[in-house]
Amino acid sequence: MSSFAILTDVTRCTGCEECVLACKSLNETGDRDAPRKWQGKATDLSSTRWTTIAHTEDRHVRVHCRHCLEPACAAACPVKALHTTEEGVVAYDPSICLGCRYCMMACPFSMTRYEWESANPRVRKCILCYDKMKAGEIKEPGCTAACPEKATIFGERDALLVEANRRIKDRPDLYLDHVWGEHEVGGTSVLYISDVDLASAGWPADLTNDGVPHLADKVLETVPTTFAGVGLAMAGIHWVIGRRNKLAAEAAAAHAAAEAENTVDTPEDEEQS
Ligand code: SF4
Ligand code: SF4
Ligand code: SF4
Known part of the structure; x- marks a missing residue:
């Protein structure tokens, strides 16, 4: 079975942040996005902001957990509080989480956040709205449903890869010939196509196409x-x-x-x- 996935087309995104608001509303993360001491901006990812937009000079790029096919966060978790579901979602079970935060150290994209100010803190990140889809409350994630430009769309990974490559083939004058997430770190379920190199929007430039279990190993050595x-x-x-x-x-x-x-x-x- 192909896994659930999201394809974001950077050329279509206007930076309106409807996806961010929809995520916050659906997942009831609250209005507060106060900047933490270690955060660059209040709009950076946080425990109450599971997705955000990196606004560069002339582009707007969605940022959220990439739902890696070989997730280093799950490999580093000693109790499997982070785990991959049969639909390919990297989900989280707060009831067994130890709060050790090894997952945060292992993530090659730095996508996880922690509820530092809570008496009962949890690790927070995009869960692809898995709980609500599983319960039949929604048919697709809040962010993709809310996007007025269809710049970010939900579907099966195989089908979205076909769509991404079709768009690149149809408009070689527009797109770079690259689907971000197709191969990096062993592949991710959050895919991007773009007319600019996403390194300019914070995509780590040094990732290889191999999975990154060594990142988890490094953490687990401690x-x-x-x-x-x-x-x-x-x-x-x-x-x-x-x-x-x-x-x-x-x-x-x-x-x-x-x-x-x-x-x-x-x-x-x-x-x-
Ligand atoms: S992006 Fe980070 S948090 Fe998300 S699945 Fe990959 S390793 Fe885990
Ligand atoms: S899939 Fe759900 S949890 Fe993830 S960014 Fe979109 S709305 Fe938020
Ligand atoms: S809702 Fe769509 S157009 Fe608006 S910021 Fe999000 S991805 Fe971009």
Whole structure:
């Protein structure tokens, strides 16, 4: 089965950001896109902005998770919280995520973000609206449905590759002869065609056509020591919380005993009543 995919035609994009708004609305990520200290701009990808537009001097290029066919993020995840579905979507299960963020270190496109300010933080990225499509709530992702120019379209990867190559063949005067994502890092399910080199819009220039499991391996080399550190930290936190709960329970018991003592009727009380 060919995987779900998105084809973005950079020559058709006007930069209106309807796709961004639709993503935020459908995935209920909220209005707030406050710039973080480490962010260049408030409009960069963030935990509340899973897709954005890189506005260059004369082009507008969609940015979101590329749904790699061999995702380094999933390879680096020790518990498979990030995983590839049978439809080829790189999906996420927050219920088993450890919060280790190895996926973020492994991604060759730097597409994942983290809810740093949340008490129960999750990794956030485009999930191709997989949950809502799977539930039958929508037939295509919010971003592609919202695009007024049909600059970004949804379909099966094989069919979108045929469409991309057809457009390039029909207009060799317009397009560069390249489908971004067809081969890079082993292939991605988010494809682009363009009249300018996408390196100018942040597409990493040094990617090979091989999968990038070595990026995951590099991250996982740090796992034993990091887990030992995390384990110790968790044990420490557990001890502190346990100790705090124990002291609170003892204080409550002492308070209750004192209250009970004060409310016990004395013989004088009984005489007065
Ligand atoms: S672009 Fe990054 S986050 Fe998305 S599937 Fe590929 S490795 Fe994972
Ligand atoms: S596919 Fe869904 S989650 Fe991904 S950018 Fe589009 S609207 Fe957002
Ligand atoms: S909605 Fe379409 S035209 Fe507008 S920014 Fe997104 S991809 Fe470009």
